Amino acid sequence: MASPRKTADVVVIGAGAAGMMAASTAGQRGRGVVLIDHYGKVGEKIRISGGGRCNFTNVHATHRNFLSRNPDFCRSALARYTPRDFIALVEKHGIRYHEKTLGQLFCDDSALQIIELLKKECAGGGVEWRQPCAVQGVGREENGFIVATDQGEIAASSVVVATGGLTVPKIGATPFGYRLAEQFGLAVVPPKPALVPLSFDPELLARYGDLSGVSLDATASCREGRFREALLFTHRGLSGPSILQVSSYWQQHGAAEPIHIDLLPGSDVRPWLASQRRSKVLLSTLLAERLPKRFAQQWCGANGFDKPLAELSDRLLEEAAQALGDWKVQPSGTLGYNKAEVTLGGVDTRGLSSKTMEAAAVPGLYFIGEVVDVTGHLGGFNFQWAWSSGYAAGSAA
Numbered sequence: 001m002a003s004p005r006k007t008a009d010v011v012v013i014g015a016g017a018a019g020m021m022a023a024s025t026a027g028q029r030g031r032g033v034v035l036i037d038h039y040g041k042v043g044e045k046i047r048i049s050g051g052g053r054c055n056f057t058n059v060h061a062t063h064r065n066f067l068s069r070n071p072d073f074c075r076s077a078l079a080r081y082t083p084r085d086f087i088a089l090v091e092k093h094g095i096r097y098h099e100k101t102l103g104q105l106f107c108d109d110s111a112l113q114i115i116e117l118l119k120k121e122c123a124g125g126g127v128e129w130r131q132p133c134a135v136q137g138v139g140r141e142e143n144g145f146i147v148a149t150d151q152g153e154i155a156a157s158s159v160v161v162a163t164g165g166l167t168v169p170k171i172g173a174t175p176f177g178y179r180l181a182e183q184f185g186l187a188v189v190p191p192k193p194a195l196v197p198l199s200f201d202p203e204l205l206a207r208y209g210d211l212s213g214v215s216l217d218a219t220a221s222c223r224e225g226r227f228r229e230a231l232l233f234t235h236r237g238l239s240g241p242s243i244l245q246v247s248s249y250w251q252q253h254g255a256a257e258p259i260h261i262d263l264l265p266g267s268d269v270r271p272w273l274a275s276q277r278r279s280k281v282l283l284s285t286l287l288a289e290r291l292p293k294r295f296a297q298q299w300c301g302a303n304g305f306d307k308p309l310a311e312l313s314d315r316l317l318e319e320a321a322q323a324l325g326d327w328k329v330q331p332s333g334t335l336g337y338n339k340a341e342v343t344l345g346g347v348d349t350r351g352l353s354s355k356t357m358e359a360a361a362v363p364g365l366y367f368i369g370e371v372v373d374v375t376g377h378l379g380g381f382n383f384q385w386a387w388s389s390g391y392a393a394g395s396a397a
């Protein structure tokens with residue numbers, strides 16, 4: 001026998017960061033909310049985030065920390081629900097936290113505390129959970145929507161889609177949100193893995209693969225994305241914060257152009273090399289004063305620079321100086337969704353209201369969080385987008 005149809009004001013699909021924020025916000029406004037997730041555990045991405053301590057926001061978050069086809073889209077939501085607002089919630093729940101670096105706030109103890117916070121806020125709004133519960137489809141009805149699930153149908157005037165991106169598929173990621181958007185005629189900017197390690201082709205790997213584990217302070221850039229943070233060699237290519245950050249821009253611009261790496265940021269390389277022009281010391285030995293020795297040797301060897309400075313031709317010395325400030329590296333690809341922290345692209349913001357996240361052409365249908373074409377830098381920005389966009393939809397749905 002078919003289960004009886006249930007009625008709710010709002011159905012939220014996806015009980016991750018954005019979905020729980022939207023559900024609790026709508027529930028606390030007095031809306032009857034059903035929150036559905038197909039996965040067995042609550043808030044898995046939050047649990048594994050920030051090395052288990054959840055980098056839950058960044059005090060410096062502005063629209064400039066996000067990539068999107070429409071970089072201004074996130075402004076309104078971020079202004080209406082700021083990092084300060086989420087910090088106030090964290091403090092209300094007595095969660096101790098600290099700033100690690102560059103405005104990044106982490107829990108002192110555990111990311112599980114953020115999940116508990118969100119569950120309590122949902123309970124405070126009387127949110128009804130259905131988890132695990134598979135959504136079979138969403139259809140339009142005269143006064144709203146019918147959400148078909150493996151636990152029966154739910155009729156609702158609003159549906160909030162918070163199914164996230166495609167990263168880490170083994171903990172519940174699906175393309176459901178993109179398909180639903182397309183079903184309702186919304187455009188989707190093709191998704192790609194971002195904040196992701198980059199791979200080398202066999203030739204580059206033969207040159208630099210055995211540097212795996214070596215890290216250095218570098219500035220990595222691709223077009224307008226420019227980040228000075230650690231760079232790490234891996235057995236597959238490059239990683240570390242500066243590379244993860246720049247990977248998003250590399251992906252956004254078609255993954256076709258090289259990444260530019262300043263190996264000695266803040267150093268005036270030419271006068272330094274010129275001052276040692278007559279030295280019998282190998283260039284790699286000199287560079288090892290400012291770079292990891294293994295890297296200096298490998299890099300000089302691979303590029304034909306490993307000679308005593310006095311024996312390097314003017315042309316080669318100039319080439320070395322140039323490459324130290326702008327080492328051009330062409331990655332062969334990324335390590336994909338299993339290793340990516342976020343998904344670039346998603347539901348095209350041109351079809352959504354920046355104030356409420358509601359689809360302009362489908363009143364009552366909302367998209368929030370990572371499923372939307374708004375992708376943050378590394379450092380707490382992606383969660384801030386989940387909170388801000390979740391709050392925006394939860395205040396309107």
Ligand SMILES: Cc1cc2nc3c(=O)[nH]c(=O)nc-3n(C[C@H](O)[C@H](O)[C@H](O)COP(=O)(O)OP(=O)(O)OC[C@H]3O[C@@H](n4cnc5c(N)ncnc54)[C@H](O)[C@@H]3O)c2cc1C
Binds near residue numbers: 013
């Ligand atoms: C390893 C890792 C570490 C990270 N660390 C940080 C960090 O420290 N700081 C930061 O800001 N960001 C971090 N991020 C990014 C951040 O986790 C995400 O941007 C954020 O979780 C997105 O929130 P969301 O609610 O949109 O999606 P998600 O948190 O991914 O939630 C989506 C939910 O939808 C559910 N779902 C999917 N498909 C369906 C379906 N068909 N039916 C029903 N439910 C469905 C999923 O089970 C999931 O519960 C990290 C990401 C990873 C992978």
